Amino acid sequence: MDEHYNFGFLDERTKKMIRRAMLKAVAVPGYQVPFGSREMPFAYGWGTGGVQVTASIIGRSDVLKVIDQGADDTTNAVNIRRFFARTTGVPTTEKTLEATIIQTRHRIPEAALTETQTIVYQVPMPEPLFRLEPRRSETITMHALGEYGLMNVKLYEDIAQLGAISKTYDYPVLVNERYLTSPSPIPKFDNPKMHMNPALQLFGAGREKRIYAIPPYTAVRSLDFEDHPFEIQSWEHACALCGAENSFLDEMIVDDEGSRLFVCSDSDFCSERRSAGHVGTQQAVTMPDTLASARGEEP
Amino acid sequence: MNNRLLLSARNVGKQFMQGSRMRWACQNVSFDLYPGEVLAVVGESGSGKSTLLRLLASRLACDEGSVHYDVRNEAGTAMAAAGASGVFNLAELSEARLRWLARTDWGFVEQHARDGLRMNVSGGANIGERMMALGARHYGKLRGEALSWMERVELDTARIDDLPGTYSGGMQQRLQIARNLVTHPRLVFMDEPTTGLDVSVQARLLDLLRELVDQLHLAAVIVTHDLAVARLLAHRMLVMKDGCVVEQGLTDRVLDDPQHPYTQLLVSSVLTP
Numbered sequence: 001m002d003e004h005y006n007f008g009f010l011d012e013r014t015k016k017m018i019r020r021a022m023l024k025a026v027a028v029p030g031y032q033v034p035f036g037s038r039e040m041p042f043a044y045g046w047g048t049g050g051v052q053v054t055a056s057i058i059g060r061s062d063v064l065k066v067i068d069q070g071a072d073d074t075t076n077a078v079n080i081r082r083f084f085a086r087t088t089g090v091p092t093t094e095k096t097l098e099a100t101i102i103q104t105r106h107r108i109p110e111a112a113l114t115e116t117q118t119i120v121y122q123v124p125m126p127e128p129l130f131r132l133e134p135r136r137s138e139t140i141t142m143h144a145l146g147e148y149g150l151m152n153v154k155l156y157e158d159i160a161q162l163g164a165i166s167k168t169y170d171y172p173v174l175v176n177e178r179y180l181t182s183p184s185p186i187p188k189f190d191n192p193k194m195h196m197n198p199a200l201q202l203f204g205a206g207r208e209k210r211i212y213a214i215p216p217y218t219a220v221r222s223l224d225f226e227d228h229p230f231e232i233q234s235w236e237h238a239c240a241l242c243g244a245e246n247s248f249l250d251e252m253i254v255d256d257e258g259s260r261l262f263v264c265s266d267s268d269f270c271s272e273r274r275s276a277g278h279v280g281t282q283q284a285v286t287m288p289d290t291l292a293s294a295r296g297e298e299p
Numbered sequence: 300m301n302n303r304l305l306l307s308a309r310n311v312g313k314q315f316m317q318g319s320r321m322r323w324a325c326q327n328v329s330f331d332l333y334p335g336e337v338l339a340v341v342g343e344s345g346s347g348k349s350t351l352l353r354l355l356a357s358r359l360a361c362d363e364g365s366v367h368y369d370v371r372n373e374a375g376t377a378m379a380a381a382g383a384s385g386v387f388n389l390a391e392l393s394e395a396r397l398r399w400l401a402r403t404d405w406g407f408v409e410q411h412a413r414d415g416l417r418m419n420v421s422g423g424a425n426i427g428e429r430m431m432a433l434g435a436r437h438y439g440k441l442r443g444e445a446l447s448w449m450e451r452v453e454l455d456t457a458r459i460d461d462l463p464g465t466y467s468g469g470m471q472q473r474l475q476i477a478r479n480l481v482t483h484p485r486l487v488f489m490d491e492p493t494t495g496l497d498v499s500v501q502a503r504l505l506d507l508l509r510e511l512v513d514q515l516h517l518a519a520v521i522v523t524h525d526l527a528v529a530r531l532l533a534h535r536m537l538v539m540k541d542g543c544v545v546e547q548g549l550t551d552r553v554l555d556d557p558q559h560p561y562t563q564l565l566v567s568s569v570l571t572p
Contacts, residue, residue, distance in 0.1 A: 145395045149432030156427055157420045159438055160460045225438040 001089030008055035009087040014038055018056040018211070022202060025213035030175030031143070032126050037209040041083075047105055048206030050122030051080060054103050057118060057202070058084065064092045065099035070107035070248065070265035077105075096268050106169075108190040110247050110269040113199035115216060121184040123205040126212060128172045128182040148180045151223055159228055168233065174221045175214055183220075189232045189248045194220040237262040242273035243280035259284040303369060304386065305486060305518050306332040306355065310364030312542075313350050324350040325542040327364070334485060337512055337519045339533035339550065341526060341565070347542040348522040349490055355520060356407055356488045357389045357397050365390055370400065371485075402429050406479030406487035410494055412471035415478070416463045422449070422474050423459040429482045448477040452507060469500035473507070480511065489521045493528055505531050526569050530554055538562045 008015065014036075021035035040048040058064065064084055068076040072094040080103060081092050093099050096111040103120040113119060129139045132150050142148070151172050158166045171188035175181045183191060184203060194201065194214060201214040214220060224230040238245045241263050247270075249262040261284040264270035312326040325347030332338055340348045353359040355366055366389045389397065401407070409415035416425055426445040427435070435441055442459075449456045452473040463471055472492060479487060492508070493501045509532055512519060523529055529536050529550055536553050538546040538561065546559040557563045 141394070145398060147398070147432060149428060149434075152431040152436065153417070153420055153424050153428050156431065156438065156441060157424045160421055160423055160442075224436075225441075226436050227439050 002086045005087045007060075007088055008058050009041075009083070010038060010052065010055045015056040018052055021211045022053065022056070022213060025202070025211050026200070026215050028179070029215055029218050030179030030181040030212060032210040032212045034209055035211050037206045040206065042079075044207040045124065046076060047080060047103070047122035049204030049208075049211070050103050050105070050120050050206075051083070051204075052206060053120045053202050053204035053211065054084065054101060055087075057120075058088055058090060058101060060088075060090060062090050062100045063098055064090055065094060065096060065102045065268075066092070066104075067102065067107060067109065067266075067268075068105045070109075070250075071267040073267065094268050095272075104186075106185055106187075107248070107265060108186055108193045110244075110264070110266045111272075113197055115198040117199040119199050119201050121186075121201065121203045123182065123184040123203045123210075124207070125170075126182055126203065126205040126208050126210040128170075128180050143179060146178065148174070148223075151180060152225070155223060155225065155228075159225070165224070165228065165230075171230075172223050174223060176218050177221070179212075180223075181212060181214075181220075187233065187248060188222065188230075191220070191222045191230070192232065196220075235262060237285055238280060239264045239270060239273075240280045240282055240284065242270045242278045244270070244273055244278070254284045257286070258289055259286050261285075303334065304331055304367075305334045305336075305369050306520075307367045307386075308355060308364070309367070311351065311354050311361050311366060312363040313347075313354055313359055314362050323542050325354070325539070328537075328539075328544050329364075330537060330544075330547065332486075332518055332520065334518050335516045336535065337517075337521065337533045339529035339536040340520065340522045340539060341524060341529050341536055342539035343565075344524060346539040348524075348539055350542075351539070352488050352490055352520060352522050356401070356405065357392075358407075361390060368400070368486075370396075371404070402432055403482050404484050404486065406476075406484045408472075408475055408479055408487060408489040408492050410491040412463070412468070412475045415475045416471060418462065418464050420462070421460045422454070422463055422466070425463060425474060425478045426481055428478065433482065444481065448481055449474075451511075452477045453503070469496050469504060472496065472504060476508070476511070480515065480517075483515065485516075485518060487517055487519045489519060491523055492521065493523070493525065508532060526554060526566065538565065 018035055021033045025033045038052060040051055042048050066077045066081040068074040085092055096109040100116060101118050105122045127139055132154055133139050155165050169187045170182055170185045171191055173181050173183050173191060183194060196217050198216050200216055203212045222230040235249050239247060239249060240261050244264055247264045247266060250265045252261045254261050308328055308330050311328045312323055314321045314323045328351055340351060342348050354361055367386050368389055369386050371384050423442060423445040426448050427441040430441055445459060446456050449459060454470055454473050463474055493504055521532060533550045536550045537544050540561045546553060546562045554566055557566050
């Protein structure tokens with residue numbers, strides 16, 4: 001631990017202010033609480049909101065895991081993990097089950113979370129209505145009065161123009177049947193995991209200066225239509241490394257002839273399975289060139 | 300026509316700051332409106348017609364006087380905003396209740412359809428918006444309703460998924476009307492609904508409005524500077540000048556036997572080809 005910094009980088013009064021905002025956020029699930037976001041030694045977009053939340057709740061007995069796009073070894077995750085290791089000295093881990101605090105960007109781990117864990121999301125845009133209603137004063141009124149028909153207008157428009165709801169990440173949810181909430185840019189595949197999750201879920205948006213929360217065991221419903229129900233993504237393939245058939249897969253293009261490798265996005269989940277003896281095909285798959293058939297050529 | 304009052308204005312007025320002086324944009328306006336009745340507000344531009352309309356629809360707060368409205372509550376609309384029914388001073392209703400009124404029991408047809416429509420979503424979504432705001436969550440039913448309303452206002456149903464920006468001016472105005480009437484309001488405010496349309500389109504729109512008002516037993520307050528529109532649609536009319544009502548009465552009476560010098564001027568200045 002670097003003794004030149006206060007524990008967790010932020011000073012104690014700032015942490016107290018952020019904790020106070022979090023208490024309010026937990027008390028009103030899904031409600032966006034403004035807070036005095038601090039300048040962090042990261043650029044906006046690197047998770048300054050999530051880092052401030054983590055810095056305010058982390059203690060010496062905590063174990064920290066940081067993931068970005070499901071993986072522990074990506075730039076953003078590595079840097080934030082190193083930042084906290086340096087400013088707090090707490091142990092870090094890549095194992096979901098060992099962690100007490102998981103800071104995440106773009107994913108919820110595949111392994112089920114427990115009551116002893118807290119998951120911290122980095123949020124770029126906390127306001128789910130911002131593309132539909134540009135006036136902040138108006139969106140605040142809409143939240144206050146629970147007027148969320150506009151979000152369904154957007155979903156209606158998707159179905160009318162494209163035949164299905166096109167939103168695949170940051171899919172809007174209704175928390176505790178009250179507040180419309182942005183789940184941060186996680187794939188809609190992860191939305192069902194938020195529902196009645198035993199772990200505390202905290203969301204921090206640094207640039208937008210908002211904190212919100214989903215307390216443990218809170219109902220989270222993804223918006224949909226009765227005749228176009230919410231669905232999660234599915235793949236025709238299993239993970240090439242561990243053979244998992246029900247995890248979120250990354251698609252990697254491995255050559256210029258249409259070969260693709262499907263692997264688990266959650267790197268810890270994948271390596272756990274591999275060490276437990278699960279094996280995938282280890283093969284990239286060749287996908288038919290759908291554009292060629294659309295052009296009328298022989299594939 | 301039953302005798303229960305729908306809307307009543309009592310000495311309504313609004314003043315605006317002009318330079319450093321306050322100036323009354325409209326002052327001391329009183330009238331009653333009954334269900335199914337159409338009232339036209341006529342006058343030259345700048346006479347306070349639109350301000351009056353905005354006061355009635357609670358888009359602006361009154362600086363003097365008050366507007367009362369007979370708020371109804373249907374059993375089906377179990378909204379948090381819903382409360383007791385009866386005649387209320389609109390200034391005393393909560394914002395939630397006013398917004399609920401504005402999207403269920405009222406309609407507001409803007410002069411420029413662009414102001415009243417959501418231009419970045421399709422015609423169908425525009426019609427469905429109010430229903431979705433009231434909790435409709437069945438895509439097929441929403442679409443069915445949108446199609447039937449497009450037919451009712453004589454829009455080509457094949458264009459349901461087109462953006463309103465691709466519609467002609469007359470079609471946009473029809474779409475705006477459909478979007479407002481979809482929740483079966485009892486009262487519709489219209490601000491110069493036919494201005495900016497060419498005469499043949501105007502005539503068809505007026506025809507449509509007259510039919511809808513009749514079928515749905517709508518009450519309406521129509522602001523217009525076009526006396527022909529008032530003659531065709533309205534049962535009664537108010538004539539405004541410089542923010543004050545100078546004459547009011549049955550449309551035919553006012554137009555055929557104008558009493559006030561300004562009304563006489565207005566009637567005599569209409570060209571009859």
